[in-house]
Amino acid sequence: MSTIFERTDGLTDKQFHYCPGCTHGVIHRLVGEVLVELGVLGKAVGVAPVGCSVLAYDYFNCDMHEAAHGRAPAVATGIKRVLPDNVVFTYQGDGDLASIGTAEIIHAAHRGEKFTTIFVNNAIYGMTGGQMAPTTLIGQKATTAPYGRDAATTGMPLRMSEMLATIDGAVFVERVTVHNVAGIRKAKKAIKKAFEVQIAGLGFGIVEILSTCPTNWGITPVESLKWLEENMLPYYPLGNFRTPEEGK
Amino acid sequence: MAKRRGRVIFQEDRCKGCELCTTVCPVDIVKMNKSKINVKGYHPATVDEMEKCIACANCATICPDVVIKIETIEE
Numbered sequence: 001m002s003t004i005f006e007r008t009d010g011l012t013d014k015q016f017h018y019c020p021g022c023t024h025g026v027i028h029r030l031v032g033e034v035l036v037e038l039g040v041l042g043k044a045v046g047v048a049p050v051g052c053s054v055l056a057y058d059y060f061n062c063d064m065h066e067a068a069h070g071r072a073p074a075v076a077t078g079i080k081r082v083l084p085d086n087v088v089f090t091y092q093g094d095g096d097l098a099s100i101g102t103a104e105i106i107h108a109a110h111r112g113e114k115f116t117t118i119f120v121n122n123a124i125y126g127m128t129g130g131q132m133a134p135t136t137l138i139g140q141k142a143t144t145a146p147y148g149r150d151a152a153t154t155g156m157p158l159r160m161s162e163m164l165a166t167i168d169g170a171v172f173v174e175r176v177t178v179h180n181v182a183g184i185r186k187a188k189k190a191i192k193k194a195f196e197v198q199i200a201g202l203g204f205g206i207v208e209i210l211s212t213c214p215t216n217w218g219i220t221p222v223e224s225l226k227w228l229e230e231n232m233l234p235y236y237p238l239g240n241f242r243t244p245e246e247g248k
Numbered sequence: 249m250a251k252r253r254g255r256v257i258f259q260e261d262r263c264k265g266c267e268l269c270t271t272v273c274p275v276d277i278v279k280m281n282k283s284k285i286n287v288k289g290y291h292p293a294t295v296d297e298m299e300k301c302i303a304c305a306n307c308a309t310i311c312p313d314v315v316i317k318i319e320t321i322e323e
Binding site for chain 1: 267305316
């Protein structure tokens, strides 16, 4: 008899506060597992955002720092520059990274800061109660878009990975999903690659992870997986946008 | 080659009853235990026909609350 799957040491024993079926938990686990597998948990420093994952510092079993809304890349820049041998990552949602923190993430990528960003895109503001985010899909209902998002007044949903991939300093950019088991396994590989890029000192890496928000989407967790597949995947195509030459 | 068998162990009180694990089981043995309510107030996931488990770990992979541990049984 052997154990093939159990809770990783990369997570603390604390229970997640996330709503039932929220895939934040899956992404937390993947990050924790990758830190353990790369043997860098002891020198990892995470930066938690504002949003649903604001309490991420309670869940990762490594040093953590909290940042003001959207400013995780700025805080991570400081930490990485002072502690260049440590492995630094930010964990941010789409309201944090793609809205109030757009300037910070773009300039951190532009400067080629050598940390890793885990970007969780669930197309809505979760913690504050389901307001429209820059990543909300056209026609998707939100509390601030009760008739669905209208491109004429609010523009099209922002594709952060494609945008960041145009910046030279962002050497690793990939979009993955966690709505099915195959997707989760690929997501883990991408997260691992992003951390390896940092450890090799090659530059800034970001993994955008499509995630669900059953509570604010107003559907069940199981329906949410299907909704993500049918609505988010066509607009947010999966795949790698940038990989360093050495890593290919 | 011996058929791989597994055992699924749930930390029931951590389960939030989201049912994601029930959708990914290839042998369809992960069910919600409607006769039980856990400390959080949800019907926890469970497996009745453990002998059918093939230890694929799909349920544990998709569980957002890391409720599930998987062991393999050598025959």
